[in-house]
Amino acid sequence: MPGAAEACQTPPCVSVNDDPIETAWSALLREWESPDGHKAFVALAAARQRLPDAARHYRESLPDAARTERAKQGIDAILRVAYLSLSPSPRREPAFTRGLRAMLLPMSAAMALVVLTLWVAQAIHQPTLASPWVLGAEVLGVLLIPWQRLRGRDE
Numbered sequence: 001m002p003g004a005a006e007a008c009q010t011p012p013c014v015s016v017n018d019d020p021i022e023t024a025w026s027a028l029l030r031e032w033e034s035p036d037g038h039k040a041f042v043a044l045a046a047a048r049q050r051l052p053d054a055a056r057h058y059r060e061s062l063p064d065a066a067r068t069e070r071a072k073q074g075i076d077a078i079l080r081v082a083y084l085s086l087s088p089s090p091r092r093e094p095a096f097t098r099g100l101r102a103m104l105l106p107m108s109a110a111m112a113l114v115v116l117t118l119w120v121a122q123a124i125h126q127p128t129l130a131s132p133w134v135l136g137a138e139v140l141g142v143l144l145i146p147w148q149r150l151r152g153r154d155e
Helices: 020-030 035-047 051-061 068-086 095-123 132-143 147-151
Strands: none
Touching (some): 035 051, 035 068, 051 068, 095 132, 095 147
16 A cells, blocks of 8 residues: 555645645644634635635534634635625626717717707808808817817726
8 A cells, every 4th residue: 555655746736734724724723712813714715715625624613612603703704705706796888888878978069069050040040050061060070079088088
């Protein structure tokens, strides 16, 4: 029967002594009443994506009456970290919708200017004010305004 040293000769093999979670758990058992030690252990497990292993250690400590309270607190801390990692990432608006939204203000301003010009031309009886050339120049002028800079967004 081969010994432990002979059985583990391939590079991905890690002994229990080299495992940071096991090492941290052993250190935590020596300082069981230290809240900072528990926080550090949960943080290490989260950073290494080993929360199930940390939870297993805490579950194994539940039957020990002297460790039950801290073990429950440890499991609660692991659950909080796990729930926070499950929160969805913020949704981004599709590029097509962002483009339409960016065009909404300039187009609204251009249409309002055209309607105002038509209304003023009719009110003061100046039909030349409502010519297609004048209205086109107004729309072009509105569309040339740097709207994104005015809105304060770099999209």
